[in-house]
Structures are given as structure tokens and as C-alpha cells.
């Protein structure tokens with residue numbers, strides 16, 4: 001609970017704070033502020049110094065600050081005199097001189113983009129020091145008004161009242177010593193060590209000067225006498241002196257014999273060491289890695305690009321009353337008594353929450369759904385029995401005058417604006433008129449279904465718009481698949497900002513089935529590559545990886561890079577499955593199963609949510625489903641695992657299931673002109689040199705070579721041959737249908753069959769001739785080949 005409260009306060013403060021932060025974080029602003037502070041410090045220093053010489057004469061003039069006839073002697077005029085008077089005379093006395101120095105170093109620090117923390121620290125200590133000096137002078141030199149300053153003197157008097165003079169002396173001593181100990185780490189040990197090291201330094205100086213005096217010592221083998229002298233300078237007691245002399249004599253004797261042999265000693269190479277971990281140093285020097293830097297001047301689309309609609313929900317009291325009466329009387333007809341009834345008016349539907357009298361079975365009301373709908377003579381009635389989390393029964397009845405939910409209203413909601421989700425999507429509004437925001441990164445894939453004209457494309461646009469309003473081009477990339485070739489074309493304008501594509505392709509938006517297969521396989525390669533990067537970085541998901549990369553803990557020379565999220569949007573999925581079958585389903589299923597951790601998320605929309613389109617394996621990996629109106633209960637069950645989507649009223653009325661509960665929403669409406677404005681706004685800004693490039697996938701071309709090696713034949717070659725021979729018809733579409741293959745693969749198989757001499761040559765629109773009469777002949781041919 002407490003935690004919740006905390007986040008909500010944070011949410012309110014953040015946007016304004018972020019603006020200020022980015023203003024001050026701006027390099028130009030920092031330079032200007034830095035220069036200003038440095039010059040102001042110099043201004044203060046000059047005026048302070050000048051004040052010490054002229055204060056008595058200037059002081060009397062200050063009361064007439066605005067009088068033109070009155071002049072002051074301070075080098076920096078009336079303002080200089082006034083400021084100095086305030087800081088020196090009225091406040092801290094001579095200690096105020098430290099203020100310009102503090103300002104000067106702060107200015108330098110800001111100018112050189114130093115750390116704010118350091119500046120704060122030096123000010124903290126500086127102000128304490130100034131106070132201490134001022135109070136101490138207030139106590140010791142109270143007669144000199146410039147030494148102490150009024151403030152220092154007054155504090156000193158105040159403290160004297162409580163502590164007496166001796167007490168104050170002791171307190172000042174204690175504070176002064178504590179200051180030195182904490183600020184400059186001045187402990188007795190430190191002083192002792194300092195003293196020792198300075199003594200040692202002076203010894204070293206003496207020794208080295210000795211060496212300088214007696215250069216022959218460099219070659220001890222030739223000059224015994226001086227060596228002895230040199231060593232003995234280090235001995236302390238006479239005994240030690242004697243020992244060392246003895247030892248030396250021995251060595252010297254040996255050396256005398258060998259003194260002609262030269263010895264070359266390799267220089268000892270000292271390894272370099274650093275005091276700071278490299279990544280910490282990099283972060284300190286350059287700050288955290290900022291992925292948005294390349295497009296640092298990028299501006300997010302503004303809210304005024306979105307249209308305003310008249311959106312205030314009007315509550316029609318008469319309509320509410322009439323519906324209530326009809327509900328009560330219908331239920332009474334079936335002997336269901338009602339205890340209480342409450343209405344919540346939403347944008348498209350009104351929820352009537354009913355508390356039945358004790359003893360009524362909920363299933364009884366649920367079974368009467370159609371009868372109630374009939375008696376209310378309205379489509380779109382949905383009965384929720386019971387409402388999860390409440391003991392009531394809900395009946396949703398469409399409003400006579402539904403209200404449109406504009407994209408602007410959901411994008412501008414604080415719920416969306418303050419959301420700290422990875423991939424926030426404002427889908428629409430709930431029945432209680434709250435903006436409904438979901439995190440695509442958590443879902444992690446979304447399946448959208450709805451009959452034609454019920455709002456799917458608008459829904460997809462709402463998803464993309466949400467991401468464009470919240471994510472920088474460096475953070476998210478879209479792969480758009482649009483077989484209809486019309487829905488997503490406008491997004492072409494933001495290709496170099498937000499889209500990803502295969503290398504060597506012209507259009508980023510994919511409309512062709514072959515390219516879809518290649519792109520899906522390329523995404524699988526990207527997925528595997530990302531998993532490798534995650535493994536090397538020893539992190540579990542893209543979020544942790546990017547945090548580590550930003551903290552400069554991953555070296556770009558090892559292949560590490562900032563990983564943007566990739567959102568794959570497929571419109572008209574049914575079309576693709578029908579034309580390319582397994583070739584599409586396999587990579588989709590693979591991506592859906594594995595891609596969540598590495599930041600690839602799928603949004604798949606289909607008109608036909610039938611089981612051969614949304615297969616078990618796809619369904620199992622898409623826990624989040626959005627259903628617009630569908631035409632049958634079966635379709636509703638396929639998409640939502642429950643009915644209800646067939647009861648919706650269309651035009652963006654939708655049910656969303658995030659895994660458990662099903663929520664009724666009115667999808668936000670965004671029109672083509674609005675999308676055009678947004679994409680224009682983004683598209684006209686500076687962009688990356690090209691779209692984000694996906695890894696190359698070398699899908700084989702159709703029918704390139706007839707000379708196909710037996711070992712390179714498709715695994716389904718024999719099955720395909722059988723199909724063709726049985727049907728006596730050499731067509732690729734037959735293979736597609738019978739073997740559930742994609743167009744490409746079927747085409748490749750036909751080529752292989754031609755190379756094997758099973759079918760004849762390509763004859764335009766006619767099916768190819770089949771050259772093998774029956775299965776036996778086929779077996780014979782294939783067996784001969786292997787022998």
C-alpha cells in the first residue's frame with residue numbers, strides 16, 4: 001500500500017522534472033551557466049576586495065540606491081557595494097571572501113561538465129567553514145565589524161548566552177577540529193605519517209646528493225672503499241656497521257676476481273595499474289551510454305497532431321431507467337428477484353450491476369442471456385456472471401449514443417504519460433471510462449481478431465501510435481507485414497527512424513509472402529544472435545542487458561550493442577497461413593515461444609480466427625488476445641477461449657484478455673489523417689542513414705537451377721512425387737494443398753521433380769505433364785537413382 005502511494009507521487013512530479021533536467025543537462029545550457037557562474041565569481045571577488053577599502057564611505061550611500069546623483073566608490077558600482085555589504089557586513093565578515101572562490105570552482109566544474117554531487121559537497125563544507133570562521137571572529141574580534149559580520153557576531157552572542165565564553169571556546173575548538181578531521185582527514189596518524197615521509201624524503205635527498213658527489217659508487221666492483229662508505233651510511237649501530245663491512249669484504253673479494261665480467265641486467269618492467277575499474281571510469285568520464293545520442297535532437301510527436309472529438313459521455317437518465325425496468329421485469333418473469341441494481345455508464349456500453357435476492361443461482365441468470373437480450377431488444381448484451389472479484393452479476397447494455405474514444409484522450413492521460421512500462425500501449429477505455437494501458441513487453445505477444453470492418457486496423461494503428469508517442473527511435477523498431485498493401489503504407493515515411501528490414505530490400509513494409517518467410521527466418525537469426533549476446537553478458541533478458549550496456553560494462557568491440565525492442569506486426573495473418581502454411585507457422589511459433597526475453601514481440605491480426613489459422617501452437621504462445629466483433633460463437637471461442645466477441649457491437653468495441661479476466665474496452669480511434677500527420681512529423685526530422693537492418697537470410701530462390709543434386713532434395717520429395725503421380729497433375733498448388741506447404745517450397749519441389757524426370761517442363765498456365773504413369777514406376781525410378 002505504502003509502495004503504491006510512493007509511485008503515484010513520483011508519477012505526478014516526473015514529467016516536469018524531466019523537462020527541467022533535460023534543459024539543464026543540455027550541453028549548451030551547461031556551458032552558458034558555467035561561464036555565467038565563473039564571471040559572477042570574479043565580479044563578487046572584485047567587489048568584495050573593493051568593499052574592504054571603501055566600505056565606510058559607500059555604506060552611507062546605499063540607502064539611496066536609486067538616486068542618480070549619488071555615486072559609490074566600489075569598483076563594481078552600487079550593485080557591487082550592496083552585495084558586498086550584504087555578504088561581508090551583514091552576514092559573514094571576512095569569511096565571505098570564500099564565496100567567490102566556491103562560485104569560481106563551481107563554474108569551472110559546470111563548464112567542464114563535472115559532477116553536481118562534487119559541487120554540492122564543496123558548497124556544504126564551504127558554508128560550514130564560512131559560518132565557523134564568522135562565529136569565531138564574532139567571538140574574538142567583535143570590535144572589527146568587517147572581520148565577523150553581523151550574522152557571525154549575533155550567532156556568537158546567542159551561543160554565549162547558553163554556553164558562556166569558555167563553553168563557546170570549547171565548542172568552536174571541537175567544531176574546528178572535527179571539520180579538519182572529517183574534511184581533510186587530519187588524524188594524529190596522518191600527521192605522524194606526513195611528518196615521517198617528509199623526513200624520509202629529506203634523507204633520500206641527502207643520499208642522492210651523496211651519490212652525486214661520489215660517482216664511482218655506481219660501479220661498486222671497481223671501488224671498494226667508496227662502496228663501504230655508501231653502505232655504512234645506512235647502518236645504525238656500530239655492530240651492524242662491522243657486520244655489513246665484513247660481508248661486503250667477502251663479496252668484494254669474490255668480485256675482484258670476476259670484475260672483468262660484465263653483467264647486463266634487464267630493466268625491471270613495472271606493470272601499469274589503474275585505481276579505478278574501467279567501466280566505472282568510462283561512466284565517470286563519458287556518463288552512461290545514451291542510445292538516443294545519435295538522434296539527440298529528435299522530437300517526439302506532439303499531442304496537437306491528434307484530433308479532438310466531442311467525447312463527454314452523456315448520461316441519458318430516461319434510457320437508464322428504461323433499461324433498468326426492462327432488466328428487472330425480464331428477470332422477474334423468470335422468478336429472479338433483484339435486491340439492488342447499479343449502473344456504470346461507459347463510452348459504448350453501460351454496465352448494470354445486479355445483486356440478486358438471496359438463494360438465486362448465478363448459472364440461472366447466465367442461461368437467460370439470450371432471453372434478456374431479446375427483451376432488451378439490443379445486440380451487444382453481455383452477461384458477466386459473476387463479475388470477478390465482486391459478488392454481483394453484470395449486464396452490459398450498449399448505449400443508444402456511443403461516445404468515440406479519441407487517441408488523443410488516451411495518449412494525453414496521465415496513466416499513459418506517466419507509465420514507466422517498457423512498451424506501453426494505450427488500447428482504449430474501460431467501461432468505467434479509465435484509460436487502459438498495457439505493457440507489450442510483459443504480454444509478451446498479442447493476437448488480434450475481428451471480422452472485417454470491426455476496428456482491427458484502427459486497433460493496430462492505436463498500438464503503433466502509442467509506441468511512437470513514448471519510445472525514441474533508438475529504443476524500438478517495427479517490422480511491418482501488410483499483405484493488403486494499404487493499411488500500414490503510411491509508416492513508410494518513418495522507415496529510417498523506426499522500421500527494420502532485410503538488407504538489400506527496397507521497401508521496409510513487407511507485402512509479399514516470400515519476403516515474409518525470409519523476414520521471419522531473419523528474425524529467428526536475430527533472436528539467436530541476441531541470445532548469444534545475453535549469454536556472453538551473463539544476463540537473463542534484454543532489459544538487464546541494456547542496463548549493463550548503458551553502464552559501459554559490455555565492450556562494443558566484443559560485438560555488444562544497444563538492443564532496441566523489435567515489434568513485429570502482421571496484418572491479415574490468415575492470408576499468410578493460407579498461402580505459405582508451415583513456412584510461416586514454424587518461425588512464428590519459434591519466435592512466439594522464445595523471443596520474449598530478447599525483446600522481439602509479435603502482434604498478429606486476423607480476420608478469420610479459425611483453428612486452422614490460429615493453430616494450437618500459436619494460441620498457446622499468445623496469452624494476450626484482443627477480440628473485436630466476430631461473426632460466430634466458434635470464432636469467439638477460438639480467439640478468447642470463451643464467448644462474447646460475437647456479441648460485440650463493432651466500431652472498436654472489443655474484449656481484451658490478458659490471460660485471466662476478460663475486459664470490455666472501447667478501442668481508441670485514430671484516423672488515417674492523424675497517422676499521416678504523426679508520420680510526417682517524425683519523417684521530416686533527421687533520421688538514421690537507413691532502416692535498422694535485420695540479419696541476412698539466404699532463402700533459396702524459386703526455380704533457379706534444374707540441375708539439382710539428389711542429396712539436396714527436399715525431405716518431402718518422395719511424398720510430393722507420390723502426390724503428383726497419383727493425381728497425374730504436375731502443379732505446385734496441388735502440392736501446397738495436399739502437403740500444406742508454402743508457395744516457395746512447393747515451387748522448389750516441382751523443380752526437383754522436373755530434374756528427376758518425374759514431371760515435364762514448365763508450360764505456362766497449363767499444369768506440367770507427369771512423366772511417370774504410376775507408383776510402381778516411380779518406385780523403380782527412385783530405386784534406380786539410389787543404386
Ligand SMILES: Nc1ncnc2c1ncn2[C@@H]1O[C@H](COP(=O)(O)OP(=O)(O)OP(=O)(O)O)[C@@H](O)[C@H]1O
Pocket residue numbers: 404405450451452453454455456457458459607651652653666667668669670
Ligand atoms: N475505435 C473505433 N472507434 C470508432 N469507430 C471505429 C473504431 N474502430 C473502427 N471504427 C470504424 O470502423 C471502420 C472500420 O475499421 P477498420 O478499418 O479498423 O476495420 P478492420 O477490422 O481493419 O477491417 P478490415 O479487416 O476490412 O480491414 C472505421 O473506418 C471506423 O469508421
